[in-house]
Amino acid sequence: MRIQFLLAWRYLWGRKQRMVLTTLAVVFGVTLLFGLNSMIPGMMESFRHSMVTTSGKVDISISSDSNNPFEQSVLSDLSEIDGISQYTGILTKNVVLPESLGGSINKLTGASSVTVTGVDFATAQNVRNYSLRDGRFLEAGDTYVTVIPQLLADKMELKTGDTFTIPSSEGVADLKVVGVLSLSASAGLDEIFVPLATAQSILNLPEKINTIDALIKSGSDRDEVVASILAKLGPNFKSGAIQTGDELASALMMGESMMWLFGIMALAMAGFIIFNTFRTVVAERRRDLGMLRAIGASKQTIMGLIMVESLIQGIIGTALGLLCGYLFSLALLAGVGSIFASMLRVTIGAPVITTANLIGSIILGVGFTVGSGYFPARSAMKVTPLEAMRPTLGTMEYRQNNKRAIWGLVLLALALFGLLFGEIKIAGLSGVVFLVGIILIAPVMVKPVADIFGKLISSIYPREGKLAQGNLTRQPSRAAITASSMMIGLAICIALMAMITSIEHGFVRYLDKSLGTDYLLMPPSLVLGGGNLGANQGLIEKIKATDGIEEATSLRLASSQIDGTALQLIGLDPLVYPKIAGLEFSEGISEKAFEAMTMGPAIIVNGVFAITSNVKTGDVLTLQSPQGEQEYTVVGIAFDYLNAKIATGYISQTNLANDFNSESDVLLLVNRTPDATAEEVTPALQAVIKEFPTFSLIDSSEFKTEQMGMFKMAMSVFYIMVVMLAVPGLIAMANTMSINVIERTREIGMLRAVGATQTQVKRMVFAESVLLSALGTTMGIMVGLFLSYLLVKAISVIGFSTEFYFPTMGIIASMVVGLVFGIIAAMVPARQAANTVIVEALQYE
Amino acid sequence: MATIEVKNLSKVYGSGETKVTALDSVNLIIEQGQFVAVMGPSGCGKSTLLHLIGGLDRPTGGSVFIEGSDISKMSDNTLTELRRRKMGFVFQFFNLIPVLDAIENTALPLILDGIKPDIARTKASEWLSRNKLDGRGNHRPDELSGGQQQRVAISRAMVSDPVIILADEPTGNLDSRSSDEIAVALRKIVTDWKRTVLMVTHDPRIAAYADRIIFLKDGKVVDDTLLNGSNGENAKRLKEKVESL
Structure with missing residues (x-):
């Protein structure tokens, strides 16, 4: 070795x-x-x-299967279970701190959100260790008081006796700091502790908890105790901490596979x-x-x-x-x-x-x-x-590539045929087949491409152009492989640009449809489930009562599970919502779907969920809820702008309240009367939301502009990746060109010996490189067009219907990139070739 | 037992109309310690004979025996091992690995045979020294003259202590002074080390260093002569013979 x-x-x-x-x-x-x-x-x-929310150092943490709050009364069931030494009920939720209340996105110097944890002062300290640095822990008779961790106290400059104001379903809650913990039980999290009843009021969840923390008796088997707890509580509970952000995590997982x-x-x-x-x-x-x-x-x-x-x-x-x-x-x-x-x-x-x-x-x-x-x-x-x-001797490829080319043509035909099925999986396979087909016919494309573009180059440099053309065609396989690597980069570039154009057009349409009202009352985080705290009925009632308002409707939020798959639930008013906004339907009819929602447990699901769970209109879904399993009939497949990428179901607000205990509004859509002006209405609405600082009043047109800006900014990250994918193509070209020059050292020496100037040798190498990139670009455009059609179709299939826009810009960009790459790739090899020492080159082995 | 024995050896290239008979039922016996030169016009089958004896190519008919073993029936792996241990090659274009220095090039057959690197290097240095290349061990081929490169190639051929040295036009790429040096080096291998050398050459002056000359024409042995005169006389005689054939 x-x-x-x-x-x-x-x-x-x-x-x-x-x-x-x-x-x-x-x-x-x-x-x-x-x-x-x-x-x-x-x-x-x-x-x-x-x-x-993490559960700290407890032995067992129980939450509802769907991560929703459940009745506090279930706690009494635990007293009968052997093996449990202590237990306590907790209501905990992440609450975003708006800037007006001192929220800061810099986690080192401030807090963007706090986790509000309502605990039963009598039992909490039996289960978890709250080590106080200053002040006292919660006690009987406490209402709007809180115990905060040292880290948060430092960041927010709070001490015992100060007031800490946080958003609440009633507007804001002023909490008096009565104690500072030396170490938070859940390090890294800004968790504040308040009496359970206070938390229920702040979060608008009366008599509800969402976690039970328990300690087991020494000598008991944890698994057995968990099993008996779950048996006692019924099938809608699970062991483990509750996990908000599941939906977002699954969206990120999708990103990971990309x-x-x-x-x-x-x-x-x-x-x-x-x-x-x-x-x-x-x-x-x-x-x-x-x-x-x-x-x-x-x-x-x-x-x-x-x-x-x-x-x-x-x-x-x-x-x-x-x-x-x-x-x-x-x-x-x-x-x-x-x-x-x-x-x-x-x-x-x-x-x-x-x-x-x-x-x-x-x-x-x-x-x-x-x-x-x-x-x-x-x-x-x-x-x-x-x-x-x-x-x-100088190598020359004589191998016949015709057989491979025939196979390539067969594959191309198969790929095009595969498109006719309209099946996403077959279409995906067609993409691969098309790519392989092009790679197989690439060697026979070398000559025609070199002939066509060679004529162009020969018209500028008649002598060098002809030589370059001959040099390229003498090793068709090598040229084809180099061009293939460039092709992949350019094809992806074209396909992604086509996809971005199509998505952009689609986005504008959906934005207009689902958030097309005059005003939006937005929560701090655009991901609805990301720690936003909703408002109680008070807000929408006040909005409706404002002069110049024609109609207002809200979106509410809960989460559920179907066979272990997380599903975000959005509650909407089926009578008002379609009038002033709307969902983009890819299956089912809007009017009928909303009508069905008024009549019973009906659900509209979005494309992401429909695809991943193989759901279609008419199916009956069994949703996990704090009230047990609930059956909902699918009445349509559709989505709104904000939740297009997260598995989401839309149900009526009545059903959301009954089955999922959620009655808080997280987003409001508001329309003016036709005769009211923005100048009159906006200040009135601003006065209303002052009491609800988590919400911001947004003019829809401004929001749209801002969203498009965001979209373009996010896409720019995408463009960086596209460029990075094109770079290996450049490396391949530079590599092949330098190989070609090294391999032909003796020939170049001979050319110089018989009278070729340094400039002529340079031009010859540049011309060859540009011809090679012309081949790669031609192949890249062919595959790129095919892939872009596939990608747009694939997005449509997952319920995000967009039209195919011909990627003119992508093709122009590819041609420019191809030409530039051709020139850059030849720079070093051309200089090397021109600087060849004739005598040494003639002796080169 | 002869070192090399060739029986009815034939080699045919192509078939039908393009069929070319490079060797036609050649029979030869070469004893240990003989310096044999193979001569003949271009295309007479000299190199083919050398390739077949060296196990570099397979015969169409007949057999080649090296120290009594028929190599035409050996597997590739056995043949490779035989070449590594019993044969040394010297090529017209030297064929040194450009990225290795003289010692490393010389030590190659030993390293390929699994000999410890320090032992291989020592043996390689000794052979370079015998071929008057002291102080050149760390030079790469492009830093050596043609004659020096060929002496490295001879050192490489001898380092594994082979029975036979096969040289294909070893002086074909050299000037006359370097050619003489190479011929002397090959002669010494026979005289001092009692090895068998089989050399293909066009040059009667170089062939004159050999003990025996085999003339080939159209794939057949047409003359087999033992030389016993001085170099000058032998060369003169050979020149006349080449012309008469």
């Missing part, structure tokens, strides 16, 4: 430029894979810190580059390999040599990629951090390295590199000792 390592390392070191270019391709792939995936857990962890896809595509491109490089390496070293075979190296030794070379590059590339990936995710998080902070009031933390991501990136990084070296290594193994005796 030692000889393989020695030779591999020396060969790599001997061709530094090539080693850097090929390794860079791996670095790039791993950077994307590892970096993007380090970012997602970072975001998820931040959400968890912001939203998830990131893997991006990374793997980048690595596939790296694979192309490595494959091309090693193929050339084997051709270039035929005589060395033949000699090694002649003096006694076995076939396995030869194969090992190439494999070790790819392994070394894989290891170096992956190691550097991990490092760059971490830095990349740091930079990206800093970029998206500001968007999240302003939109969702969540501070994004540092990248998180998970074992799965680390190991996955290493395996894929090294695996792709070694895998790409495998086939060239196998062909190296077949080099006979006699190769050592033969003189080397």
Whole structure:
């Protein structure tokens, strides 16, 4: 093995430029894979810190299966269970602190939200340890008082005796700080403790709790105790802390799989580059390999040599990629951090390295590199000792590619046929088939593309253009593989741009429809479930009573589960909501669906949920609720703007109150009377919401402009990724061009010897590179168009119906990128070729 | 037992109209310690004969015996091992690995055979020294002259202590002074180390260093001559012979 390592390392070191270019391709792939995936857990962890309530150090924590509040009276059932030593009921919820109440998005210097925990002063201290630093704990007779952790006290500059004002369903609640805890039971969370009844009033959940904390008797088996608690309480309860933000987490999980896809595509491109490089390496070293075979190296030794070379590059590339990936995710998080902070009031933390991501990136990084070296290594193994005796000649590919091209055409036809089915899975498969088809016909496309674009170049540089054309067509496979890696990048670029254009058009439409009222009364966080505290009926009644208001309606929120899948529930008024707003229906009829909701338990689900749970109109869903299982009939598939990406169901507010105990309004939609002006109405509404500081009054047109701005900002992050995916194509081109120049050193020397000037040699290399990029761009546009159609169709299928917009901009951008890449890729090789020393080049072996 | 024995050896390339007979039922016996030169016009089958004896190619018919073992029936792995341990090769274009220095190039066959690197390096240095390359061990091929590169190749051929050295036009790429140095080095291998050398050459002056000359024409042995005169006389005789054939 030692000889393989020695030779591999020396060969790599001997061709530094090539080693850097090929390794860079791996670095790039791993950077994307590892970096993007380090970012997602970072975001998820931040959400968890912001939203998830932890249960501290208790033995058992029980909550409702659907994470909804339940009757406080169930506590009495626990007294009969053996094995429990202490228990207490808790009502806890994350409440966003608006800036007007001292909220700050910077978690280090302030608090963006607090977790309000209502505890029963009599039993709470038996279950959890509240270590006081100052003041006292809650006691009998307390109402609007609170005990806060030291960290929060420092951040908010509060001390015992001060008043801490937080949002409440009645407007605001002024809480007197009676104690400061030295250490919060749930470190990292700004949790404040208030009497249970006070919490129920603040959160508008009378007689409700959402967690039971319990300690077990020593010697009891925890699992057995949990089982008997659950048996006693019934099927709607679970063991474990309640988890808000489940819906968001599942949306982020979807994002995570997208990131893997991006990374793997980048690595596939790296694979192309490595494959091309090693193929050339084997051709270039035929005589060395033949000699090694002649003096006694076995076939396995030869194969090992190439494999070790790819392994070394894989290891170096992956190691550097991990490092760059971490830095990349740091930079990206800093970029998206500001968007999240302003939109969702969540501070994004540092990248998180998970074992799965680390190991996955290493395996894929090294695996792709070694895998790409495998086939060239196998062909190296077949080099006979006699190769050592033969003189080397400029290589010329004579292999017939026609057979492969026919296969390619068959696959293209199959892919187009697959589109006719209108099935998303078949369409997805068609995309892959189309891609493979194009890769197979690529070698036969080299000549026609070179002929067409060659004429163009020849009209500018008649002598060099012709030579460049000939050079490109002499190795069609190599040109095709290089062009393929460029094609993937450009195709994704075109497809994503088409998708973004289509989504943008769709978004404007939905925005108009679902949030098209004159005013919006928005909660602090746009993710409705993200810690927003709703208002009681008082707010909407006051709004309706305001002069110049024609109609107002609200959205309410609860969460549920269906067979273990989290479902966000939005409660709407089926009589008023469709009049002033509306949902975008992809299945079912709007009027009929809302009418059905007035008559009984009917639900409209959104596309994300319909797809993931395979639900269609007419199905009956069994929803977990604090009241037990509830059956709802699906009357339509539709969505609103804010909840398009989260599994959501829409039910009537009456049903939401009865089955899910939720009666707080989290978002209000308000319309003026036709004769009222904004100047008259706006100040009146502002006066009303002063009492409800969690809500902001927003003019819809301003909101729309702001949302479009946000959308474009979020998309800009997307564009960065698109550009990053195009870069491996550039590396592939630069790599191939430098290989071509090195391989033709003797020829270039001969050209110089017979009278070619340095400029002519340079032009020849540039022209070849531009021709190569023309091939890649042509292929990229073909695949890009196909993929963009597929992507837009795929989005439509998940209930987000958009029309297909021809990606003119994407195609123009690709052509520009192609031309620029062609020129950049040739810069160094062209200079090398022009600076060739004639005598040395003629002796070059 | 002869070191090399060739029985009815044939090699045919292509088939039908494009069929070319490179070797046609050649029979030969070469004893240990003989320096044999193979001569003949271009395309007569000299290199093919060398390749078949070296196990670099497979015959179409007949057999090659190395120290009594028929190599034409050996598996690739056995043949590879035989080449590594019993044969040394010297090529016209030197064929040194450009990224390794002279010592590493020389030590290659030993390292491929699993010999400890420090032992392999010591042996390689000794052979470089015998071939007058002291102080050149750490130079890469591109830092050596053609003659020096070929002496590294001879050192590499001898380092594993082989029975046979096969040299294919070893002076074909060298000037006359370097060519003489190489011929002397090969002669020493026979005289001092009692190894068998089989060399293909066009040059009667170089062939004159050998003990025996085999002439090939159209794939057949047409003459087999033992040399016993001085170098000058031998060269003159060979030149006449080449012209007469």
